[in-house]
Amino acid sequence: MIDTLFVAGLSHRTAPLDVREQLALEADKLREVLADLAGSGVCSELMVLSTCNRVEVYGVADVAGEARDAAFRRMGAQKGMDLRALEPLLYTATGADAVRHAFRVAASLDSMVLGEPQILGQVKDAFALAQTCRTLGPTLHALMSQAFAVAKRVRTDTEIGRYAVSVSFAAVELARKIFGSLRGKAVLLIGAGEMGELAARHLQDQGTLPIYVANRTWGRAQELARDLAGTAVRYEDATSVMAEVDIVITSTAAQEPIVRAAEVRAVMRARHARPLFFVDIAVPRNVEAAVNDLDNVYCYDVDDLRLVVESNMRERQREAQRGEQLVEREVARFVERLKDLDVVPTIVSLREKLEDIRRAEVARALGRLPGADDATKEALEALSQGIVNKVLHAPTVKLRDSSRAGHGRRWIEVISELFGLGPKAPGS
Amino acid sequence: MNAVVFDVALTAYMIAAAAALGSLFGRREDLARFATLLTAAGWLCHTAAIVLRGVEMRRAPVLTLAEVVSVVIWVAVLLGLWIERRYGITIFGAFFLPVILALGLGLPTGLRDLAFEPQSQSGWALVHVALIMVGLAALVLNFGSALMYVVQERQIKGKHTGTFYYGLPSLDTLDHLTLVTLTVGFPFLTVGLLLGLVQAGRSWANLLAGDPLALFSLLMWTVYAATLSGRAVGRWRGRRAAYFAIAGFCVLLATLGAGALFHGRHGS
Numbered sequence: 112m113i114d115t116l117f118v119a120g121l122s123h124r125t126a127p128l129d130v131r132e133q134l135a136l137e138a139d140k141l142r143e144v145l146a147d148l149a150g151s152g153v154c155s156e157l158m159v160l161s162t163c164n165r166v167e168v169y170g171v172a173d174v175a176g177e178a179r180d181a182a183f184r185r186m187g188a189q190k191g192m193d194l195r196a197l198e199p200l201l202y203t204a205t206g207a208d209a210v211r212h213a214f215r216v217a218a219s220l221d222s223m224v225l226g227e228p229q230i231l232g233q234v235k236d237a238f239a240l241a242q243t244c245r246t247l248g249p250t251l252h253a254l255m256s257q258a259f260a261v262a263k264r265v266r267t268d269t270e271i272g273r274y275a276v277s278v279s280f281a282a283v284e285l286a287r288k289i290f291g292s293l294r295g296k297a298v299l300l301i302g303a304g305e306m307g308e309l310a311a312r313h314l315q316d317q318g319t320l321p322i323y324v325a326n327r328t329w330g331r332a333q334e335l336a337r338d339l340a341g342t343a344v345r346y347e348d349a350t351s352v353m354a355e356v357d358i359v360i361t362s363t364a365a366q367e368p369i370v371r372a373a374e375v376r377a378v379m380r381a382r383h384a385r386p387l388f389f390v391d392i393a394v395p396r397n398v399e400a401a402v403n404d405l406d407n408v409y410c411y412d413v414d415d416l417r418l419v420v421e422s423n424m425r426e427r428q429r430e431a432q433r434g435e436q437l438v439e440r441e442v443a444r445f446v447e448r449l450k451d452l453d454v455v456p457t458i459v460s461l462r463e464k465l466e467d468i469r470r471a472e473v474a475r476a477l478g479r480l481p482g483a484d485d486a487t488k489e490a491l492e493a494l495s496q497g498i499v500n501k502v503l504h505a506p507t508v509k510l511r512d513s514s515r516a517g518h519g520r521r522w523i524e525v526i527s528e529l530f531g532l533g534p535k536a537p538g539s
Numbered sequence: 540m541n542a543v544v545f546d547v548a549l550t551a552y553m554i555a556a557a558a559a560l561g562s563l564f565g566r567r568e569d570l571a572r573f574a575t576l577l578t579a580a581g582w583l584c585h586t587a588a589i590v591l592r593g594v595e596m597r598r599a600p601v602l603t604l605a606e607v608v609s610v611v612i613w614v615a616v617l618l619g620l621w622i623e624r625r626y627g628i629t630i631f632g633a634f635f636l637p638v639i640l641a642l643g644l645g646l647p648t649g650l651r652d653l654a655f656e657p658q659s660q661s662g663w664a665l666v667h668v669a670l671i672m673v674g675l676a677a678l679v680l681n682f683g684s685a686l687m688y689v690v691q692e693r694q695i696k697g698k699h700t701g702t703f704y705y706g707l708p709s710l711d712t713l714d715h716l717t718l719v720t721l722t723v724g725f726p727f728l729t730v731g732l733l734l735g736l737v738q739a740g741r742s743w744a745n746l747l748a749g750d751p752l753a754l755f756s757l758l759m760w761t762v763y764a765a766t767l768s769g770r771a772v773g774r775w776r777g778r779r780a781a782y783f784a785i786a787g788f789c790v791l792l793a794t795l796g797a798g799a800l801f802h803g804r805h806g807s
Contacts, residue, residue, distance in 0.1 A: 274705070288695060288704070291711035383773035386710065403696065407777045415698050422700040 113449045114520070116250055117175035118212050119182070119203040120160070120167030123223045126200040133190045134166045134197075138240060144185050145244040154178040156248035158241035158255070159186075160216070162233045164223055169213060171250050175205050207446045210254060214438045214445075217258040218265040219272075225427040226271035231262045249452065254445070261441045268437060271430040274423035279310040281419040282390045282411065283317060286358055289388050289409055294318035297356040301325045301349055301369070303335055306392045306413075307362030311339055314358065323356065325349040327363070350374050354381040360390045361397035372401035375408060390416075450519060454510040457523045460532050462503060469495045541591035545609065548588055549643055551581030552616070556640055559632035563706055571629040575620070578632055582616045589613060601668050608795070610669075612639050614676035618720075622680065626716060628708050635683035642679070642795075663738055670731030671756075677724025678763070678791060684716035685784035692778050714777055717784055718770060725763055732760055755794035762787040 121131065136144065141159055148157055154172035159182070161167075166186065172178035183201065184194040204212045215221045217234045238255045241247050247255075266272055275281045283293075290296055296319045300311045303326050311322060322341035326332035329345070336343035344352050353359060353375070363369060370389065379387065389410040391398040396412050403410040411419075473495050477483060483491075506526050513522040526532070555577035562570035589610065592600040600606050619635045622628065687707055694704040707713070739753070766783040769775030775783065 285695070287709060288691075289710050291709040384776040386777065406779065409695055411698070418698065419700050426705060 113206050113210075113446055113453065115155075115171045115173060115175075115205075116209045116254065116449075117172060117178065117203060117205045118167055118169050118209040119175065119179035119201055120165060121197070121200040121202070122165035122167070122221070124221075125202060128163075130192075130197070130200060131163060131166065133192060134186060135161050135163055136166075136186060136189060140189055141240060142244055144182070144189075145241060145246050147185055148178075148182055149244070149246045151181060153181045156251045157182075157246040158237055158251055160234055160237040162230070164230075165216070165221075167216070169209070169251060169254070171248060175203055179203055207442055210445050210449075211438065211442045213254055213258045214261045214441060215435075217255075217262040218434055218438060219262070220265070220431055220434050220438065224276055225424070225431050226266075227276075228266075228272055231259070234262075235259065250449065253449065253452065257441070257445050261438060264441075265434040265437055269430040269433045271427055271434055273430075274426050276420055276423055276427070278392075278413065278416045278420060279306060279313050281416045281423065282310045282360075282392075283313045284423075285409075285411060285416075285419065286314065286388055286390075287317070289386055290357060292318070295320055296358060298322045298341075298358045298360065299325065299344075299349065299352050299356040300335070300339070300341075301346075301359065301361045301397070302363030302365075302393065303331050304362030304364075304392060307360045307390075308335065308339070310360050310390055310392060314360075315339065319358065323352050325352070350378065353378045353387070357386070358388045358390065359398075360392065362392040363397055365393070365397055366395060368397060368399040370398040370402060372399050372405065375402050375405055379405060379408060392416075447515065450514045450517075451511065453519050454514045454523060457526060457532065458507055458510055461506060461526065461530055464530055464532060465499045465503060469499050541588050541595055544584055544591055545588035548581045548584035549640075551577050551584060552612075552636060552640060552643070555581060555632060556636035559630060559636055563630045563633040564702060566702060566706055568629065571632070574632045574636075575623060575629065578616060578636065579620060582613070582620065585609075585613050585616070599665055601665065601672070604795075607668060607672060608642055611672045611675045611679070612643055614673050615639055615679045618676055618680055618723075619683070622684075622716065622720075626708070626712060628712070628716075630706055631683065631687075634687050635680055638679055638683055663734060667731055667734040667738065670727050670734065672731075674724045674726075674728030674731055675791065677720050677727065678788065681717060681720035681724055681784050682788035682791075684713055684720055685781040685788075688713040688717055688781040689778065689785070692781070710777065714780070717781060721763065721767055721770075721784065725767055728760060728763065732756055751797040752794065755790065755797045759787065759790040759794050762790050 121134070123131070126134075136159075141161060145157060145159060148154065153174075154170040156171035157178075158169045159167070160169065168179065168182040170178055170182075179201065180194060183197050187194055187197055212221070217231055219226050219228070219230045222230050234255070238247075241251070275284045286293055286296070293314060294317075296314075298311060298314055298319050298321075300307055300322060315322065322336075322339050323344045324332050324336040324339065324341050325344050325346050325348070326335065327346050329343070332343040332346070335341075350370075359370070361370065375387070384407050386407045386409070389398045389402060389408070391410060391412040394413060398410050398412070400410075402408055473491055476491060477488065480487065510519065510522055510526065513519050555574045558570045558574035558577065561567065562574060589600050592606070601610055615635065616639065619631060619639075623631045688710065690703050691707040691710055691713060693699075694701060694707075695710065735753070735756075739750075762783065766775065766780060766787060769783070770780055
């Protein structure tokens with residue numbers, strides 16, 4: 112089973128955006144694709160993951176390449192893309208490598224933005240879709256359930272998703288490094304830039320309250336204040352409001368700094384040196400650089416925030432390495448489990464076969480002994496069961512051992528042949 | 540026997556300090572947990588060592604400078620563990636354990652058995668010593684948290700988002716911690732010193748002239764009093780308060796040094 116498991120596809124690592132966009136299919140189309148491929152018989156199990164960053168087919172097939180070609184020919188046909196054009200962009204992994212790939216994708220270790228949380232949900236959706244289309248089997252079922260568990264562990268055991276990777280979230284994170292909890296901290300937003308508004312909204316999500324909005328145009332200030340459920344203040348009063356707030360976001364189009372160090376110094380006296388955090392999202396800057404030199408005042412401009420984001424990305428990479436180690440351990444464990452899974456159907460049918468024989472023979476013997484009392488019947492049962500178990504023992508052990516050693520398939524065939532187990536192949 | 544148990548405790552603190560530092564620089568949560576567990580185990584050993592010493596010597600185990608330092612460490616570790624729990628600062632150990640070790644190991648062996656004068660063995664003298672010890676322990680932690688504040692403030696101000704930026708708690712938490720440790724330590728120190736003054740007035744004629752330990756203690760008290768009043772007025776917050784905490788601790792070290800090196804009325 113493990114040898115027939117494969118994943119094939121293309122992702123942000125191998126294919127340009129326009130190809131990915133074209134190939135990404137919505138649920139309805141995917142359902143058709145799944146049904147067609149399952150009907151064609153090239154693979155016994157199938158699941159398609161289709162997002163804007165990757166289009167991948169997970170499946171079980173005797174010849175992985177054949178299944179891959181069939182799948183991408185079918186998907187490409189939706190948008191008039193030829194398989195030959197797609198082929199150089201495709202990667203294929205089988206066996207343990209396919210397991211590793213599935214785990215890494217679900218855990219967001221293969222994502223464009225490391226540790227982004229959406230991918231797990233997308234994998235779950237793909238799984239649910241395949242489930243409703245009845246194209247899943249025991250292998251993919253086991254693989255995906257385990258992939259979800261691994262993804263969850265990577266998220267909780269490492270800090271891969273902990274630090275912000277956008278400028279506006281980085282501002283929130285810094286605010287928390289300064290103030291601890293942001294609950295009840297007051298915010299002043301000067302200017303109506305989009306980024307400023309976004310940062311203000313992120314802060315509100317963290318519980319900041321209240322928010323004041325200042326703008327050169329009074330109407331715009333009122334409008335934005337309404338949107339953010341805040342209070343509009345006159346542009347001229349912004350400096351005096353600074354004495355009351357904890358965080359100031361500036362995003363005006365002014366060409367000269369509008370917040371001067373001398374003003375802030377006076378503000379700090381009025382606020383008894385309570386810390387004040389400036390988030391200057393404007394370009395050119397709205398806050399004079401010297402403001403950051405004042406005691407208990409912190410000022411971050413867009414470039415500073417970008418540096419924080421870069422450093423956060425490095426943090427994520429560091430954590431991703433721990434995630435990779437975790438995945439590696441899980442892959443080894445899963446492959447073992449899957450190998451066991453391989454021989455289970457054979458063991459089950461062997462047991463069923465012998466049990467059938469046993470029951471029939473016991474019934475026949477009892478037919479010949481009409482006067483048999485309960486003790487005799489019990490003895491017959493026990494005797495026959497004992498023989499069956501003893502006979503089963505050696506082949507069962509042999510099957511499990513050989514499957515762990517990697518040549519289970521041969522022994523499955525041998526034992527099926529010897530005991531006449533019929534054409535019931537593993538995984539079907 | 541008590542010396543052996545004490546050494547075990549000290550060794551535990553040492554390994555814990557190394558683990559805590561490793562956790563800070565390597566950003567390893569598991570190491571921080573290990574350090575905390577080991578610190579707690581060391582503290583239990585330390586408790587046994589202090590009790591054993593009292594039993595073996597048949598007297599209160601706080602009459603030599605080494606004993607005083609030992610009890611200060613004992614209280615400080617307990618407070619430190621409590622703070623780690625209360626504020627969830629798992630890497631606090633990285634900041635107070637090294638300070639504590641410096642205190643424990645910095646005492647020259649020759650001075651370890653330096654004893655106080657026999658008259659200080661009265662009941663009130665013991666209370667005087669005990670109160671000051673609790674105060675000093677809190678101030679050791681005050682220093683640890685001030686150090687963390689200064690480091691984190693430099694990171695944020697300087698826009699270096701390095702190891703410490705990620706590993707240390709928020710400035711608000713650290714500032715609060717510096718304030719809490721000072722407000723806990725200062726009253727103990729004050730009452731303890733006052734008790735000492737009262738007894739000195741009774742038993743010694745001219746206190747400060749002949750006793751460097753008392754002199755430095757007063758200086759130390761002044762620095763901490765200034766920090767606390769500065770905070771109360773609302774002007775000294777954050778970095779300035781942290782610098783004062785560090786300065787206060789330097790005087791504290793000098794005070795202990797004075798107690799060890801000069802032969803004043805406290806000891807012989």
